[in-house]
Amino acid sequence: xxxxxxxxxxxxxxxxxxxxxxxxxxxxxxxxxxxxxxxxxxxxxxxxxxxxxxxxxxxxxxxxxxxxxxxxxxxxxxxxxxxxxxxxxxxxxxxxxxxxxxxxxxxxxxxxxxxxxxxxxxxxxxxxxxxxxxxxxxxxxxxxxxxxxxxxxxxxxxxxxxxxxxxxxxxxxxxxxxxxxxxxxxxxxxxxxxxxxxxxxxxxxxxxxxxxxxxxxxxxxxxxxxxxxxxxxxxxxxxxxxxxxxxxxxxxxxxxxxxxxxxxxxxxxxxxx
Amino acid sequence: xxxxxxxxxxxxxxxxxxxxxxxxxxxxxxxxxxxxxxxxxxxxxxxxxxxxxxxxxxxxxxxxxxxxxxxxxxxxxxxxxxxxxxxxxxxxxxxxxxxxxxxxxxxxxxxxxxxxxxxxxxxxxxxxxxxxxxxxxxxxxxxxxxxxxxxxxxxxxxxxxxxxxxxxxxxxxxxxxxxxxxxxxxxxxxxxxxxxxxxxxxxxxxxxxxxxxxxxxxxxxxxxxxxxxxxxxxxxxxxxxxxxxxxxxxxxxxxxxxxxxxxxxxxxxxxxxxxxxxxxxxxxxxxxxxxxxxxxxxxxxxxxxxxxx
Numbered sequence: 001x002x003x004x005x006x007x008x009x010x011x012x013x014x015x016x017x018x019x020x021x022x023x024x025x026x027x028x029x030x031x032x033x034x035x036x037x038x039x040x041x042x043x044x045x046x047x048x049x050x051x052x053x054x055x056x057x058x059x060x061x062x063x064x065x066x067x068x069x070x071x072x073x074x075x076x077x078x079x080x081x082x083x084x085x086x087x088x089x090x091x092x093x094x095x096x097x098x099x100x101x102x103x104x105x106x107x108x109x110x111x112x113x114x115x116x117x118x119x120x121x122x123x124x125x126x127x128x129x130x131x132x133x134x135x136x137x138x139x140x141x142x143x144x145x146x147x148x149x150x151x152x153x154x155x156x157x158x159x160x161x162x163x164x165x166x167x168x169x170x171x172x173x174x175x176x177x178x179x180x181x182x183x184x185x186x187x188x189x190x191x192x193x194x195x196x197x198x199x200x201x202x203x204x205x206x207x208x209x210x211x212x213x214x215x216x217x218x219x220x221x222x223x224x225x226x227x228x229x230x231x232x233x234x235x236x237x238x239x240x241x242x243x244x245x246x247x248x249x250x251x252x253x254x255x256x257x258x259x260x261x262x263x264x265x266x267x268x269x270x271x272x273x
Numbered sequence: 274x275x276x277x278x279x280x281x282x283x284x285x286x287x288x289x290x291x292x293x294x295x296x297x298x299x300x301x302x303x304x305x306x307x308x309x310x311x312x313x314x315x316x317x318x319x320x321x322x323x324x325x326x327x328x329x330x331x332x333x334x335x336x337x338x339x340x341x342x343x344x345x346x347x348x349x350x351x352x353x354x355x356x357x358x359x360x361x362x363x364x365x366x367x368x369x370x371x372x373x374x375x376x377x378x379x380x381x382x383x384x385x386x387x388x389x390x391x392x393x394x395x396x397x398x399x400x401x402x403x404x405x406x407x408x409x410x411x412x413x414x415x416x417x418x419x420x421x422x423x424x425x426x427x428x429x430x431x432x433x434x435x436x437x438x439x440x441x442x443x444x445x446x447x448x449x450x451x452x453x454x455x456x457x458x459x460x461x462x463x464x465x466x467x468x469x470x471x472x473x474x475x476x477x478x479x480x481x482x483x484x485x486x487x488x489x490x491x492x493x494x495x496x497x498x499x500x501x502x503x504x505x506x507x508x509x510x511x512x513x514x515x516x517x518x519x520x521x522x523x524x525x526x527x528x529x530x531x532x533x534x535x536x537x538x539x540x541x542x543x544x545x546x547x548x549x550x551x552x553x554x555x556x557x558x559x560x561x562x563x564x565x566x567x568x569x570x571x572x573x574x575x576x577x578x579x580x581x582x
Contacts (some may be wrong), residue, residue, distance in 0.1 A: 122336040126368060
């Protein structure tokens with residue numbers, strides 16, 4: 001079920017954004033800002049790029065995805081539900097006592113979640129282990145890892161980046177959701193990342209810069225990553241935190257809180273336009 | 274008992290993992306630039322394509338091992354205990370134990386018996402930290418034979434394990450054909466004057482103390498607790514019932530380690546006074562292993578004194 005039409009993918013991404021607002025609203029907590037910023041990236045991965053079969057979520061040869069910024073799981077859960085891994089009505093149990101949809105993703109509870117994440121900075125190392133396994137077993141599967149930009153303040157990310165490069169993991173594609181905001185404010189004021197592209201370049205990555213809210217550019221980025229041999233790829237995706245909801249866009253207050261009823265209605269009405 | 278021959282359990286690990294590599298091609302080994310010290314170099318020489326030197330990046334090593342485990346590999350990840358359980362604690366917790374992944378953490382250079390490197394390298398808290406983690410099984414072998422058994426046996430468990438190994442050479446306690454079982458303790462002797470619960474490098478000291486005490490007319494038994502978690506409650510309770518004095522001894526902090534684990538069992542099941550020998554709320558220091566065991570009172574002499582002898 002590969003979706004190739006840009007408009008169709010944009011429509012899916014918009015539906016995922018509606019789900020994000022609904023699930024976070026119903027949960028009464030969660031992380032809408034960073035979930036909205038990466039919705040287009042997840043849409044392209046699961047509906048256009050990855051070699052996966054929702055009927056066989058544990059298939060050995062499947063492509064893998066590690067959501068290193070695990071707090072943005074509302075986007076992942078919605079994507080997986082829309083892709084057919086589980087029923088969409090389960091989404092509204094998010095963060096509830098009897099739900100499998102934990103506040104951060106649990107691989108043992110949710111079909112399609114390839115790795116449990118939540119503590120930032122660990123996903124790229126995990127993705128490396130998967131990508132090396134793919135090569136050792138000549139399986140040919142690709143591994144995708146989505147990092148937050150604030151997340152790359154974690155030193156382990158750079159330990160892992162050296163590993164990706166050492167093992168020439170051309171089956172690995174890292175995406176940095178570069179929305180420029182983290183909980184305590186804008187990234188440059190909290191602890192500046194300076195030149196992200198040059199950082200990854202100097203760590204031995206093929207670096208591709210894109211507009212991470214532009215479906216066409218995202219597809220092109222992943223296509224170019226696939227053609228790169230002998231080195232890992234890092235896609236630096238410039239995104240807008242809170243993308244799609246006017247009052248959440250570029251507003252750090254929406255990193256980790258749920259909308260109130262009036263805010264919820266306004267957000268949904270904007271997305272349903 | 275063959276107390277005359279000495280081997281460090283890290284050496285036993287290196288040899289055992291090489292043997293295991295031959296039997297099971299899913300076995301891979303990761304190290305963090307310490308393969309000559311942890312002895313994983315023995316595996317690396319035999320199976321270079323299944324050995325991953327992660328450089329001085331312990332956190333990366335543990336999470337990478339977790340990634341391997343999701344793809345069906347059986348990773349054994351090694352570094353010094355202070356850098357595994359300490360530096361990479363969050364990775365062990367969140368990348369390995371919470372998702373219940375099949376990663377074997379084999380941490381060498383535990384305890385003050387690391388010796389001259391001193392306090393920064395002497396891990397005294399790992400049993401305490403590791404045994405609080407759900408899903409993780411914790412092992413602390415006492416000699417060469419037992420280490421080989423544990424390294425092989427844990428490959429058959431689908432889940433995370435932590436194995437605590439020593440730098441210093443210690444006596445070979447058991448015969449080659451000695452039988453062990455994960456989750457069980459090994460009782461040595463039937464003396465009823467006291468029980469010495471010991472683990473790791475302290476088991477040999479407990480056995481020396483047992484011999485000295487016998488000559489003085491005091492008959493004790495030694496219980497080698499090589500599985501810290503799940504702990505063998507049955508043996509602990511039975512020995513507490515059958516003997517008078519209870520002593521625990523470990524190359525680890527008296528907080529949270531073997532002594533605490535024994536007290537947890539007995540306080541709920543069979544309340545009884547327990548004397549804990551271990552490192553008493555202090556950091557270690559440089560010196561050779563033997564000197565340090567004497568200095569910190571975790572040797573045979575300290576046990577004998579505690580029996581008033």
